[in-house]
Amino acid sequence: MKYSFYNLVRNSFSYHENWEKAWSSPELKPEYDVIIVGGGGHGLGTAYYLAKEFGVKNIAVLEKGWIGGGNTGRNTTIIRSNYLWDESAALYNHAVNLWEGLSSELNFNVMFSQRGLFHLAHSVHDMQEITRRGYSNYLNGIDAEILNQDQVAKKIPHMNIHGRYPVLGALLQRRAGTARHDAVAWGYARAAENLGVDIIQNCEVKGIDISNGKVVGLQTTKGSVKVDKVGLVPAGHSSVLADMAGFTLPINSVPLQALVSEPIKPILDCVIMSNSVHVYVSQSDKGELVVGAGSDAYNSYSQRGSFDMIEHMMAPLVELFPIFSRLKMLRSWGGIVDVTPDRSPIIGKTPVKDLFINCGWGTGGFKATPGSAHVFAETVSKGEPNDIAAPFSLDRHYSGALVDEAAAAAVAH
Amino acid sequence: MFVINCPYCGERDQTEFSCHGEAHIARPDNPAEVSDEEWGEYLFFRNNPKGIHFERWTHDHGCRRWFNVMRDTVSDKIIKTYKMGDQKPGVTDV
Numbered sequence: 001m002k003y004s005f006y007n008l009v010r011n012s013f014s015y016h017e018n019w020e021k022a023w024s025s026p027e028l029k030p031e032y033d034v035i036i037v038g039g040g041g042h043g044l045g046t047a048y049y050l051a052k053e054f055g056v057k058n059i060a061v062l063e064k065g066w067i068g069g070g071n072t073g074r075n076t077t078i079i080r081s082n083y084l085w086d087e088s089a090a091l092y093n094h095a096v097n098l099w100e101g102l103s104s105e106l107n108f109n110v111m112f113s114q115r116g117l118f119h120l121a122h123s124v125h126d127m128q129e130i131t132r133r134g135y136s137n138y139l140n141g142i143d144a145e146i147l148n149q150d151q152v153a154k155k156i157p158h159m160n161i162h163g164r165y166p167v168l169g170a171l172l173q174r175r176a177g178t179a180r181h182d183a184v185a186w187g188y189a190r191a192a193e194n195l196g197v198d199i200i201q202n203c204e205v206k207g208i209d210i211s212n213g214k215v216v217g218l219q220t221t222k223g224s225v226k227v228d229k230v231g232l233v234p235a236g237h238s239s240v241l242a243d244m245a246g247f248t249l250p251i252n253s254v255p256l257q258a259l260v261s262e263p264i265k266p267i268l269d270c271v272i273m274s275n276s277v278h279v280y281v282s283q284s285d286k287g288e289l290v291v292g293a294g295s296d297a298y299n300s301y302s303q304r305g306s307f308d309m310i311e312h313m314m315a316p317l318v319e320l321f322p323i324f325s326r327l328k329m330l331r332s333w334g335g336i337v338d339v340t341p342d343r344s345p346i347i348g349k350t351p352v353k354d355l356f357i358n359c360g361w362g363t364g365g366f367k368a369t370p371g372s373a374h375v376f377a378e379t380v381s382k383g384e385p386n387d388i389a390a391p392f393s394l395d396r397h398y399s400g401a402l403v404d405e406a407a408a409a410a411v412a413h
Numbered sequence: 414m415f416v417i418n419c420p421y422c423g424e425r426d427q428t429e430f431s432c433h434g435e436a437h438i439a440r441p442d443n444p445a446e447v448s449d450e451e452w453g454e455y456l457f458f459r460n461n462p463k464g465i466h467f468e469r470w471t472h473d474h475g476c477r478r479w480f481n482v483m484r485d486t487v488s489d490k491i492i493k494t495y496k497m498g499d500q501k502p503g504v505t506d507v
Contacts, residue, residue, distance in 0.1 A: 239461035250457035252434065253486075298432035301463045302489050307415075308428045341457045398453035 039063025045373025095371025
């Protein structure tokens with residue numbers, strides 16, 4: 001059923017009790033052309049684009065928990081594309097272009113809000129970094145404005161710009177913003193199922209069957225299944241699945257935490273990011289401040305981080321915004337992120353034929369969801385990455401052609 | 414994991430320490446001769462197990478010395494800490 005004003009009115013006569021389910025719970029079939037492992041935004045989106053644009057008919061998405069219950073539902077929902085390097089700029093801007101039409105494409109309101117993102121500069125070095133990156137963004141056709149102290153003070157009047165971490169300027173991307181993360185997973189799931197994709201929840205992959213160097217099937221908690229091609233999109237558990245297929249990845253899985261405050265009236269109409277003092281904050285439509293910062297340094301699959309990281313988030317937040325210091329924090333949670341040495345993702349082929357991987361998004365995958373899904377769908381269907389995905393191959397860790405965003409641009413995502 | 418047993422100082426709060434990744438990785442003896450694949454494996458590729466992990470920590474705000482930790486990445490429980498150069502413990506040793 002299409003979501004429309006007409007159907008909203010029509011369903012109101014039956015007290016909204018007769019809306020059909022957005023997606024069903026089909027049984028696992030014995031054989032598929034393509035299986036996507038991982039039912040987050042990237043995986044569901046991949047299945048959607050495979051069915052819609054690349055003509056694949058028989059697709060399943062396997063999710064060990066519930067869809068969107070992993071990192072898709074645990075991030076701070078920031079979307080931007082002001083990356084330094086050409087390769088990253090192309091990938092993340094592809095995503096922003098798709099974000100702009102996503103709600104109408106999926107017939108599902110993902111609440112994409114281009115409220116603008118201020119990337120703060122606290123020192124002369126920071127000013128040089130944002131200037132360099134801003135000019136790099138211009139050259140790549142990405143909107144960027146380099147603001148001085150007065151301009152920032154006028155835009156965000158309640159920020160403490162003369163405090164311990166003085167704000168000297170900011171890099172503003174007006175096309176950046178936030179979206180409702182759950183809605184992204186739900187919207188892709190509903191749209192994919194309308195195109196005939198089977199979404200199998202509570203189905204964990206336990207083994208990968210390989211014959212003569214080619215993937216031929218999967219062992220799951222709901223039985224075994226034959227398959228022609230597999231796309232792994234497992235985020236934090238990438239290394240666990242790679243291990244099943246007999247190869248290792250240049251990835252460490254670490255905890256990343258976020259937290260939200262009690263809801264308050266509108267006070268922050270943009271996204272604030274600071275790499276130097278390391279905090280990022282925005283206000284959700286419910287009124288909660290959504291706060292995040294860096295990951296823990298140790299490997300873990302526990303989905304919880306250490307307490308001192310929370311202090312590291314809060315200290316710069318209350319220094320930049322003393323007005324927030326009396327707010328109560330309602331919830332904090334952790335997700336497990338798969339971090340690569342260069343903080344750029346891995347999209348493409350693996351040592352196993354017809355087994356493809358899309359992982360290593362680390363702390364910043366949400367913003368790329370539609371772009372990542374779109375280029376990965378093309379990679380899976382054609383067997384080769386397209387021009388946008390090609391620089392992010394696993395092979396770059398042998399050739400040395402890293403896309404080094406960790407040192408060069410934003411550490412925080 | 415709130416308290417870590419430094420092999421030199423004894424039990425201290427976790428915030429005094431920092432983690433520096435997988436332990437027991439040997440640099441190839443002949444870097445000029447190894448292939449790009451072998452060098453890439455050495456530099457970047459890591460065991461990232463869901464289970465027992467061996468890793469390097471430093472006691473930054475204490476003795477500043479490096480040591481190794483054997484830890485379960487599912488529960489974050491530390492099984493054993495031991496000095497650099499000590500034999501890597503087997504799973505049956507603890």
